[in-house]
Amino acid sequence: MGIAPSTESLGTVQRVAEVLRFFSERGSATLKEMSQALSLAPSTCHRLCELLSRDGLIEKDEIDKKYKIGRELFRISALVNAKNDLRSLSIPFLEDLSNRCNETAVLSVFLPRDCKVFFAERADSTRMLRYQLPMNLPMSPLWGASGRSILAFLDSSDLDRALENEERAPASGERPPSRKSLEKQLAIIRDRGFDLTFGQKIVGAVGIAAPVFSANGKVVGSVCLTVPESRVNTRNQTKLGAMVQNSSAALSTALGFTNYSNPRRKAATS
Template sequence: MSRPSDGAREPITKAIDLITALISHGGKPVGVRELAAQTDMAPSTVHRLLAVLERRCLVERDDTGRYGIGLELFRWSSRLAGLFNLRETALPWVRGLAHETNETALLGVYNATTQLMMYTASVESSHPLRYVLELEKWRPVYAGASGLAIMAFLPADQQQAIIDRTGLLPVTDRTVTDPEALHRELAKIRRRGYALTSGQNIPGAVGLAAPIFDGRGVVVGDVCLTIPEQRYDATAHEDLTNHLIDCVRDISHSLGAPVKPGVWPPSPVPDADAPA
């Protein structure tokens, strides 16, 4: 299939074509005219788009005026590779947790650039009454156990940035939208090492989630059990929590986190404490 003409393509499509062309050269710097011929665009169009991408550090120009992949694009690729590695590492333990509890277990991953999370894996309960959540969809971290278990272990300045950026817009009528109340809840989660919410993210669902840490001791995601309120049994809370913490401790240990046997959560990230 032939490539659409220069004028027929949207600017975002042209930019993607340019980045794809740069990647195809394996990191070797490429000139504007060569890129124009490869992407079937006018040199003036290529030059204009490269200037925009360079300002965003997605491409960079060397002393000869040729272009290569920028550090920001490299950072994106490294971050995404880390997320996929986390999924592959964590999935066996997530399956084990779902089997032990017979509740739906979800693996959440956090993206520090967007300050959002997504579910990348779900292992469902065998109960006929259960929740099935959409995977690979960006979600806020201030609403529901699955987000709060991550947000609670972020440094205070990052927590505040999330509050300022989002305004804590409600996801449901139970979402905590008062910053002071949210700070108190985050402090409670840090102390006990897990989050427990009801209906904050999904109406009628109880969420029980605990964080995952990487080799730097930085929170990179979490595991969440989601249970319909009608079926949630408070007397089973301790058993569910123990299974959940065992799961995230094992995952974190496999990622090289400084996790000590019988200790949860690990030592907090410096400056993690926010106002209570």
């Protein structure tokens, strides 16, 4: 029988993960900024930074005295990214979708641990009017078609987790819906096979998204078109929705999913 890790060891691992996540999202910071952001003592931050610096996972800039992600972590991240089937597989599907409608196509990925989603890959349109997207930034799945099309196929417990954060819509400032109202909205998404939202994440943008499933039938992300409101009307909404569905179905098939022919499939657990 193996020896169970001590509480102290588990605590250190958790703090290391928090530090790496902090610098990955922040970019660079002083020990004071890190201490305040993570609610850790400056001495603890210094010890963790020294520990991670030994293996090149973070580095210290001797000029401004700020710590940042190290070259070894960049190398490890590149290896992981190169072997990440979902992200690498999505690129030709996004490019094809973008080319067919000349709009920006985006892959969003679901983070089960945090019940968040983030924009992972994109293929831009050639049009002058398009949007800058916050790539690789975890966000609530409550807002925007890219998140809601994922949320519609998650477990009931995930709905509770998404609602408990009470995050307002990033662009419109809307309050989260009630549980009953949310369930009705998600049922419509499952019945239609895709979601369509106006200005929830980005002012003036319409999101049209459909879910992506892995070989085991679990939703892992979504394919989304981000389109200026001026280019969306009642005539092309259904057409764009069908195009997004076809792309997400093709990507799901490439991941090994075999049941995308039924867009009205129920959520994993009611």
